[in-house]
Amino acid sequence: MSDKPAPASPPAPGASGEPAALLEPEALDSALAEAEKAFGAADTLDELAAAKSAHLGDKSPILLARRAIGSIPGPERGPAGKRVNAARQAAQESFDSRKARLEAEEALRILNEETVDVTARTPRRRQGARHPVNVQMDRIADLFAAMGFSIGDGPELELEWFNFDALNIHPDHPARTMMDTFHIADAKGGQGSNLVLRTHTSTVQIHTMLNQEPPIYTVAPGRVYRTDEVDSTHSPVFHQTEGLVVDKGITMADLRGTLDHFARALFGPEAETRLRPSYFPFTEPSAEVDVWFSEHKDGPRWIEWGGCGMVNPRVLRACGIDPDVYSGFAFGMGVERALMLRHGIGDLRDIIDGDVRFPAGLRVEE
Known part of the structure; x- marks a missing residue:
């Protein structure tokens, strides 16, 4: 009988706390909901850019889920990849929609606040004269x-x-x-x-x-x-x-x-x-x-x-x-x-x- 301990069994795919757990439909739905909520709450383009980094950046749950596809058995990768791509596309569409709205609001604000009335009479002061x-x-x-x-x-x-x-x-x-x-x-x-x-x-x-x-x-x-x-x-x-x-x-x-x-x-x-x-x-x-x-x-x-x-x-x-x-x-x-x-x-x-x-x-x- 050997004195060496038996090797530990690998965790089951999708176990809580492991990268593969991010591929679960519930986890992806939760990540997408958080992303949509964050994008909708952004009131400025700067806030929206910060939200994109958190929810579509390299360390965001959806991108981490995409990287975890390689850690699951081959037969399960196809369905998992489709779920991840669908979540990523939905998050991107939510971001794009919010960005277009904020850009339109910003353009309207600039138009209203920075409009120059070219017909207004302004005082003119002669700075000099020809000799x-x-x-x-x-x-x-x-x-x-x-x-x-x-x-x-x-x-x-x-x-x-x-x-x-x-x-x-x-x-x-x-x-x-x-x-x-x-x-x-x-x-x-x-x-x-x-x-x-x-x-x-x-x-x-x-x-x-x-x-x-x-x-x-x-x-x-x-x-x-x-x-x-x-x-x-x-x-x-x-x-x-x-x-x-x-x-x-x-x-x-x-x-x-x-x-x-x-x-x-x-x-x-x-x-x-x-x-x-x-x-x-x-x-x-x-x-x-x-x-x-x-x-x-x-x-x-x-x-x-x-x-x-x-x-x-x-x-x-x-x-x-x-x-x-x-x-x-x-x-x-x-x-x-x-x-x-x-x-x-x-x-x-x-x-x-x-x-x-x-x-x-x-x-x-x-």
């Missing part, structure tokens, strides 16, 4: 574009030929010294580069005539440079608007009509202009343009506005245009000058000193 000079140049460009003019542009660093020679201002011409030009030094520090900062936007007119066949109707607003000291009426950097027309049969009458329309558009329908004989090397005949201001702060008077004239035949020839076939007129006005006249600004430094109150104080976009 009046830029607005003025855009106004001028829009005006001439409406008249059929193109808007020209060109480099601010120019060859002397474009800035002077092509405009009939030769090296020994006295008008050349009146331009107070910024000359650009060459690599050796001298002034032999033949480059200057443009002193007028007439250089754009030269580029246009060289690259375009007449008829030409163009206006060129832009920044220019002269070696002036800053004071109430001068600045080394300022803006000009220059216009050019080249076509057959152009006369001073066309120039006068264009300037009258320009003046009324800028200064009001009652604006009056006059032309006074003057001299510019690039126009012949030439004139100064004055505008009448009846409500000037110093009393009614004529105020100088700009220069104009018929394009000098030498300028046309320099650009390859036959002056016997074509004629034209040109004019140029300072943008800051027009802005000061339009709004009664007495000191140019108010425009350029950077005070943020200045742009907001002018209604230049009306």
Whole structure:
């Protein structure tokens, strides 16, 4: 007789406390009921997610029952597997149904609580304003574009030929010294580069005539440079608007009509202009343009506005245009000058000193 104890008999399938017991119909029904109860009690998507982990997660009774299928005899695995899958599918459907309901409730809550009334009037506070000079140049460009003019542009660093020679201002011409030009030094520090900062936007007119066949109707607003000291009426950097027309049969009458329309558009329908004989090397005949201001702060008077004239035949020839076939007129006005006249600004430094109150104080976009 052996002294060793007899081996213990294996527990019967489905005994209480063993994994196989989870496969019993009563156990599966109980697990499913608990899952459905937990899903139904969840009031938020977060609570529902926690309930899913407890009742459909890896350690949930239904999933543990599924793993226990391998521990029961073969003939019983088929029916047990069907019961487990049915319970799992029913629990999943209960979860999906509750999730869809909670998502719909959440969407409705967001729609009700976070709706923005796009028709509501809200107070608006201006955070800034475009600079009046830029607005003025855009106004001028829009005006001439409406008249059929193109808007020209060109480099601010120019060859002397474009800035002077092509405009009939030769090296020994006295008008050349009146331009107070910024000359650009060459690599050796001298002034032999033949480059200057443009002193007028007439250089754009030269580029246009060289690259375009007449008829030409163009206006060129832009920044220019002269070696002036800053004071109430001068600045080394300022803006000009220059216009050019080249076509057959152009006369001073066309120039006068264009300037009258320009003046009324800028200064009001009652604006009056006059032309006074003057001299510019690039126009012949030439004139100064004055505008009448009846409500000037110093009393009614004529105020100088700009220069104009018929394009000098030498300028046309320099650009390859036959002056016997074509004629034209040109004019140029300072943008800051027009802005000061339009709004009664007495000191140019108010425009350029950077005070943020200045742009907001002018209604230049009306």
